[in-house]
Amino acid sequence: MPETIPAHMKPIHAKADCLYDSYFRKEDNQHQTHYCPGCGHGITLKLLAEAIDELGIADRVVVVSPVGCSVFLYYYFDTGNVQVAHGRAPAAATGIKRARPDAIVIAYQGDGDLAAIGSAEILHAANRGEPITCIFVNNAIYGMTGGQMAPTTPLGNRTTTTPFGRTPQNDGYPLHVSEVLAALDGPVYIERVALGNVKQILAARRAIRKALESQMKGLGFSLVEVLSPCPTIWKMDPVEAQRHVREVMTSLYPLGVKCDRTAEREPLPARPPGAPLAELPRLLRIPEQEPAFERRGATGEVDLRIRVAGFGGQGVLLLGQLLAEAGMDYGLEVSWLPSYGPEMRSGTSNCHVRLSSKPIDSPLVSKPDVLIALNEPSLRKFLGAVRPGGTVLYNGSAIPGDARRSDVAMYALPFFEIADREGSAKAGNVVALGALLEALPVVPVEVVERAMARVVKSEKWLELDRRALERGRQALRELKAETVKEPCHA
Amino acid sequence: MPRQLIKGNEALVKGAILGGCRAFYGYPITPANELTEAAAFYLPQAGGVFLQAESEVAAINMVYGAASAGVRVMTASSGPGISLMSEGISYLAGAELPCVIVNVMRGGPGLGNIAPEQSDYFQAVKGGGHGNYRCLVLAPATAQEMCDLARLAFELADRYRNPVMILTDGYTGQMMEPVDFHSTPAAEPKVPDWAVCGTPETRRNLITSIYLQPDDLERHVRKLAAKYRLAEEHETRWENYHTEDADLIFVGYGIVSRILKSVVGMLRERGVRAGLLRPITLYPFPTAEIRRLVGQAAVFFTVEMSTGQMIEDVRLAVEGERPVEFYGRCGGNVPSAEEIFDHVMRWIDGRASQAVQEVLSHA
Numbered sequence: 001m002p003e004t005i006p007a008h009m010k011p012i013h014a015k016a017d018c019l020y021d022s023y024f025r026k027e028d029n030q031h032q033t034h035y036c037p038g039c040g041h042g043i044t045l046k047l048l049a050e051a052i053d054e055l056g057i058a059d060r061v062v063v064v065s066p067v068g069c070s071v072f073l074y075y076y077f078d079t080g081n082v083q084v085a086h087g088r089a090p091a092a093a094t095g096i097k098r099a100r101p102d103a104i105v106i107a108y109q110g111d112g113d114l115a116a117i118g119s120a121e122i123l124h125a126a127n128r129g130e131p132i133t134c135i136f137v138n139n140a141i142y143g144m145t146g147g148q149m150a151p152t153t154p155l156g157n158r159t160t161t162t163p164f165g166r167t168p169q170n171d172g173y174p175l176h177v178s179e180v181l182a183a184l185d186g187p188v189y190i191e192r193v194a195l196g197n198v199k200q201i202l203a204a205r206r207a208i209r210k211a212l213e214s215q216m217k218g219l220g221f222s223l224v225e226v227l228s229p230c231p232t233i234w235k236m237d238p239v240e241a242q243r244h245v246r247e248v249m250t251s252l253y254p255l256g257v258k259c260d261r262t263a264e265r266e267p268l269p270a271r272p273p274g275a276p277l278a279e280l281p282r283l284l285r286i287p288e289q290e291p292a293f294e295r296r297g298a299t300g301e302v303d304l305r306i307r308v309a310g311f312g313g314q315g316v317l318l319l320g321q322l323l324a325e326a327g328m329d330y331g332l333e334v335s336w337l338p339s340y341g342p343e344m345r346s347g348t349s350n351c352h353v354r355l356s357s358k359p360i361d362s363p364l365v366s367k368p369d370v371l372i373a374l375n376e377p378s379l380r381k382f383l384g385a386v387r388p389g390g391t392v393l394y395n396g397s398a399i400p401g402d403a404r405r406s407d408v409a410m411y412a413l414p415f416f417e418i419a420d421r422e423g424s425a426k427a428g429n430v431v432a433l434g435a436l437l438e439a440l441p442v443v444p445v446e447v448v449e450r451a452m453a454r455v456v457k458s459e460k461w462l463e464l465d466r467r468a469l470e471r472g473r474q475a476l477r478e479l480k481a482e483t484v485k486e487p488c489h490a
Numbered sequence: 491m492p493r494q495l496i497k498g499n500e501a502l503v504k505g506a507i508l509g510g511c512r513a514f515y516g517y518p519i520t521p522a523n524e525l526t527e528a529a530a531f532y533l534p535q536a537g538g539v540f541l542q543a544e545s546e547v548a549a550i551n552m553v554y555g556a557a558s559a560g561v562r563v564m565t566a567s568s569g570p571g572i573s574l575m576s577e578g579i580s581y582l583a584g585a586e587l588p589c590v591i592v593n594v595m596r597g598g599p600g601l602g603n604i605a606p607e608q609s610d611y612f613q614a615v616k617g618g619g620h621g622n623y624r625c626l627v628l629a630p631a632t633a634q635e636m637c638d639l640a641r642l643a644f645e646l647a648d649r650y651r652n653p654v655m656i657l658t659d660g661y662t663g664q665m666m667e668p669v670d671f672h673s674t675p676a677a678e679p680k681v682p683d684w685a686v687c688g689t690p691e692t693r694r695n696l697i698t699s700i701y702l703q704p705d706d707l708e709r710h711v712r713k714l715a716a717k718y719r720l721a722e723e724h725e726t727r728w729e730n731y732h733t734e735d736a737d738l739i740f741v742g743y744g745i746v747s748r749i750l751k752s753v754v755g756m757l758r759e760r761g762v763r764a765g766l767l768r769p770i771t772l773y774p775f776p777t778a779e780i781r782r783l784v785g786q787a788a789v790f791f792t793v794e795m796s797t798g799q800m801i802e803d804v805r806l807a808v809e810g811e812r813p814v815e816f817y818g819r820c821g822g823n824v825p826s827a828e829e830i831f832d833h834v835m836r837w838i839d840g841r842a843s844q845a846v847q848e849v850l851s852h853a
Contacts, residue, residue, distance in 0.1 A: 025696070027703055059690040064555070074696050080686035082558045083698035085581050088551035091543065095555020095563070096686070098539040099513055103559070103688020121551070124544035274512070274537025277676040283535045284504045286671045287492045321666065325495050328668045334495065336666040361751030363665055366826040 016049035018058040023075045034072055038238025040195045040228025040245075041069055044137055045076060047201070048106070051209040052079065055216065060104045064093045066118070068110040069144045070137065087118025090125035093132045101271060104215055105132045112142045115151040115175050122181070129186035129220035131268055133211045136177065136223055139230035140249065147233040151175040154252050174252060178225045182258035188220035188265050190258040194227035196246030200255070210262070218267035227253055302332060302357045304442060305365040307382055309339075309350035310374025310395070314416075315429030318455070319372065320351035322433055325451035326443045327355040335363035348378060355442065370440065372432050374415065379403050393435050395428065411439060413475050419468050427461075427468035434472020438480075445469070493668035498636040499524035499566075501669045502592065502656065503532060505637030506564050508671065509644040510679035511590070512538035513563040515552035517545055517571060520604040521660035522594040525566035546571040550578030550591075557587035558697040560685025562644050566592035569610050570601065572618065579653055580619030583714070584699030588647030588682075590640065591625070592656045594663045597822045605822020606660035608744060611799035614657045615773045622711045624718045625655040626725065627772040629743040633667035639770070641674050648682065650721055657772060659795070661745040661824065718774075727770035728779055732758070736765025737849050738834070739787040741780070741804050743769050745824065746793050752827035757834065762850050764834075772800070780807035788849040789842070790814045793830060795823075813846065 015021070022030045035042045052058050061079035065071055067086035074081035080103070084092040089107035097105045107125075114122050114136050125132065141159060142148040148161040152174050156165045178192045189211055193204035204226055211222035227249040229241035236244060275283055282288075306323065310316045317338055324336040337352040352365035371386050373379035374395045380403055386392060388407040395415045404410060413435055416428030430452075437445055449466060456462045496504075503514075503525055514529035516522075526542070533540040539556070543549035549565050556563040567575060572593045582589055595610045597603040614627045626646050628639045636658065643654040681687060686695045701707035729747075732754055733739055742750045747768040757764035767783065769776050780790070790812055792801040798816050805814045817833050819825045838850055 059693055060688045062559075062686050062688045071700060074698060078693070080688055080693055081696045081698070082555065082686050083585070083696075083700055084554060085551060085577055088547070088554070088578070091548040091551035092555035092558070094541070094548075095513070095515065095552035095557075096559045096688075097555075098541060098552075099556040099559035099561040099563070100688050105688070120544055121548050124548065271539075272537065275535070277678055280508060280536060280676040281671065284507060284532055284671070286504065287494050290492050321495070324666060328493060328495050334668060336495070337661065338664050360667075360748075361755070362749040362827050363661075363667070363745075364749060364824065364826060366828060 016046065016053045018052045018061070018078050019045070019049045019076050020078050025075050033076060035069070036230075036232040038229055038231040038241055039069075040139060040226060040230070041137060043195050043201060044135065044204070044226050044228060045073070047205045047208050048108075048135060049077065050205065051212050054209065055212055057104050057212070057216065060102060062096055062100075062103045062105050064089045064096065064105060064107045066109060066113050068113050068142070070108045070110055070113065071144075073108055087113050087116070088121055089113070090118065090121040090130070090132070090134065094125055094128075094130050097130060097132050104212065106212075107132060107134045109134065109136055110143070111136070111138045111140060111150040111152045112148075115177050119151075122177070123184075126181045126221045126223065127184045127186040129188065129268075131215055131218055131220050133215045134221075134223040135208065136225045137228045138177070138225055138253070139228045140174075141230055141233050143230050143233050152177070152253075154248065176253065178223065178253075178258045181223060186221050187223065187259055188261045189214045189222040190225070191260075192225040192227065192253060192255050192258060194245050194250050194255055195229060196227070196242050196250065200246070203255075214262050217262075219262055219265045220268065225253070227255075302355055304355045304370065304440075305368045306353040306355070306370040306372070307350060307365050307368035307385075308353065308372045308374075309348065309378035309382055312349040314349070314374045315426065316349040316374060317351050319429040319433055320353045322430070322448065322452055322455060323353050323355070323436075323442070325455055326448040329451050330443045330447050332357060332443075333360050335360045337363045350378065350382075370436065372436060374429070374432065376400060376403070391439055393432055393439065395432065409439070411435065411476060411479055413472075413479060415472065418471050418475055422467050422471055423464050427464050430465045430468040431472035431475070434469040435476040437469075438473040438476040445473070491670055491672035493670045495666050496633060496669050497524055497664060497666050498630070498633040498658070499594065499663040500528045501633045502630075502636040502640045502663075503528035504671060505640035505674060506590065506644065507532055507536050507538070508637075508674050508676045509641030510562045510677040511564050511640075511644060512536070512679055513556040513561045514538070514540050514565065515543050515549040515556070515563070516565050517543050517549045517567065519568045519571045521596055521606070521663055522566045522568045522571070522592065524663065525592055525594065529564070529566075546574035547578065550575035550582075553589050553591075554578055554582055554585070554587060557582065557589045558585070558686050560681040560687055562588075562648075562679045564590040564592065566594065568594050568596045569598045569613070572610060572613060576613070576619035578619075579625065580621050580623060581699050582653045583619070583623035583625065584621060585697050586651040586714075587653070587697065588644075588651050589653050590643045590647055590656065591653055592658065595657065595659045597820065603822050604660070606745065606824060607795045607820055607822060608659060608746065609796040609799065609820060610657065611772065611794070611796060614655050615775070615803070623714060624773055625653045626650065626721055626774070627655045627657050629657050629770060629772050630662060631744055631747050631768065632662075633665060633669050636662065637669050637671060638674060641677070646721075646725060650717055652717065657744070659745055722774040725771060726774040726776050726778070728776040729768040729770060730779075731766040731768065733765035733767060733783060736763050736786070737788045738762060738764045738791060739783055739789075740764065740766045740791045740793060741769070741800070742766065742793045743772060743800065746795060749825060749827050749830065750793055753830045753834070756827060756831045760835070762838070769800075775803045775807070777803070777807040780804060784808055784811050787812060788846050791834060792816050793825065794818045795825070796820055813843070
């Protein structure tokens with residue numbers, strides 16, 4: 001070759017370096033490909049391999065090959081190879097590229113694979129602007145499975161699954177993938193090329209190289225659609241098949257650049273480096289401080305089952321969480337379980353809380369020691385389940401006459417009215433919590449206040465909640481004083 | 491060390507990240523959303539990748555890609571989503587790719603409902619996808635275990651180059667309990683030498699599940715089977731709860747095992763020596779431990795939130811030598827301790843054989 005020809009323009013009949021010299025992963029015929037004579041895959045692979053060589057990226061390339069005639073790229077490419085499921089190459093390539101942003105990831109797909117079963121994956125990878133390169137080999141037929149209709153099969157074509165010819169009524173219209181994808185904002189470069197003659201092949205060569213370059217620059221998604229002959233399934237000789245590409249395929253699928261944003265698109269920003277391991281606990285917001293309070297001087301075993309119930313929005317779950325947080329700080333085992341199941345649908349909200357000095361077995365509280373009922377339906381629903389000797393706190397000025405039990409202590413206080421007087425009815429749940437702390441020595445008040453400071457982030461609300469907690473305790477003290485002779489309503 | 495009151499689902503994500511997880515691909519589904527949301531919040535801060543995929547099908551194939559590239563990767567879903575992922579899980583197992591898949595079970599079949607069930611046991615333990623493969627399956631019962639087993643799941647996935655599934659339910663996921671994260675110091679994820687990373691060192695590596703020659707595929711499948719035997723020998727995990735002297739042994743996992751612990755206490759108060767065998771690994775199943783207990787127990791009682799799936803493995807282990815009774819609720823109903831207790835007492839007084847009645851009343 002004359003010395004004036006630059007290295008990257010070496011003759012195209014030479015074998016590319018990133019193709020194996022012999023195909024050691026094949027069982028037989030290790031010197032030849034599995035593609036039929038005249039098949040466009042052979043040419044396309046050669047063009048792709050040459051582009052990889054020219055760009056000097058073979059060490060960085062990962063070829064992703066799904067099902068169909070593209071599945072065997074690992075026989076030929078001396079690069080990283082990942083074989084994936086039918087249609088899923090853009091998703092798998094996304095997984096690889098996100099994990100290894102420096103890799104040059106190339107999804108190599110046929111028309112059935114990309115345009116039918118994998119249509120969602122290609123659409124979304126393109127739309128995300130995933131910085132991968134897709135080589136889309138469109139021969140308008142399912143080759144490997146023996147000649148069934150592809151989404152790209154022209155109208156009227158007979159295939160094994162359109163034995164009377166493809167009709168729009170039965171089979172829909174040929175899918176123009178490149179035009180569809182080019183309409184999205186994500187792709188940076190999409191071009192349709194063909195293998196119908198040498199001129200077209202040279203254009204295909206340039207397009208593939210440009211697609212890879214745009215990935216190397218980190219610009220975004222690129223796709224080259226290659227109109228490709230399939231002489232065996234088309235039942236044509238190679239020359240005739242090439243003519244078919246030139247004359248029929250290109251008239252149905254016009255060649256050319258469908259979108260090119262390589263000049264205007266900025267490279268995607270690099271992902272920040274991983275955090276040092278020592279930083280992880282802080283990033284994961286894992287507490288480093290021991291709890292402020294231990295269960296100092298507490299005697300005896302604790303095993304308290306609490307059910308909190310009310311309307312959604314009354315702060316039922318938060319009330320339960322505050323109890324559990326405080327219990328944990330106090331050195332108890334705790335569990336908090338939101339109600340789950342059919343009753344979620346009726347607009348009520350409730351949770352199960354357990355505080356115990358022993359490991360907690362079942363976190364479900366079907367027979368509570370304490371019921372906090374923030375509305376009447378909740379009182380009626382759960383009152384019967386309360387254990388004898390248990391405690392019931394009810395949001396109201398009086399316990400309804402027909403919802404009373406003589407074997408449990410029942411207290412009625414208008415929690416939300418009390419909270420409203422303090423500044424906001426929203427703190428009614430904390431008033432109820434204060435009342436509980438007064439009715440039963442569950443956890444010391446200062447422990448609850450400390451837990452509250454951790455859970456309630458806003459200083460304004462925290463201030464209100466502190467007052468609400470105190471008002472709840474006070475209100476129950478007063479109620480107890482009034483009913484000192486008869487704490488259990490008969 | 492300080493503990494954090496935290497939902498099981500969130501504890502799992504934190505445990506996973508501490509265990510080296512650096513990528514999460516998922517698709518929203520109730521009741522697994524806290525997992526996906528926590529991953530979206532924490533992973534990017536930890537220098538990892540989070541991506542909401544266009545479908546479960548895409549999500550599991552993104553997992554496949556990331557696992558191919560040697561990253562510790564996780565996804566989470568619930569029954570209907572896991573069904574969609576099953577093709578990908580088969581590919582992951584076939585290509586021997588490690589990953590962690592969380593199934594926060596909901597009621598099925600079909601759309602079912604969003605309440606907790608345990609009816610994906612067969613799907614998780616027996617396959618779900620096509621071909622001769624197994625997932626290792628872990629069944630946490632506490633928020634602490636959601637954290638700890640997430641970490642273990644990644645270790646097992648790497649050790650066996652196999653998908654590991656964490657099979658849990660809406661209750662265990664939504665429940666808040668104190669979790670000590672300090673017992674699991676952060677692990678530095680290592681890049682395995684078989685991965686395809688787009689580097690000169692990994693250039694010759696190949697990830698694939700295709701073996702066209704029958705002899706090649708048979709060799710591959712037998713290699714997988716040998717790997718699963720190895721896991722059966724070394725990775726079976728369970729918890730015994732008052733089984734030392736038990737005549738009646740419950741078998742239950744996940745949230746049900748917690749309820750059964752209460753039932754064990756209630757039965758013992760009534761003089762019935764009850765105990766619980768809680769499988770922590772559902773595959774490999776603690777068959778040998780059940781075999782050991784067959785010599786001691788008069789009856790096994792399997793309780794599940796399904797119409798009976800794990801009971802088949804219990805029966806296989808018991809080999810017909812003892813009665814294996816069943817109590818199950820489904821549709822999102824969680825059996826209460828009182829309800830199970832009543833059922834068992836009625837069974838003892840009614841349908842239990844005279845021999846079993848005698849043993850159980852011996853105490």
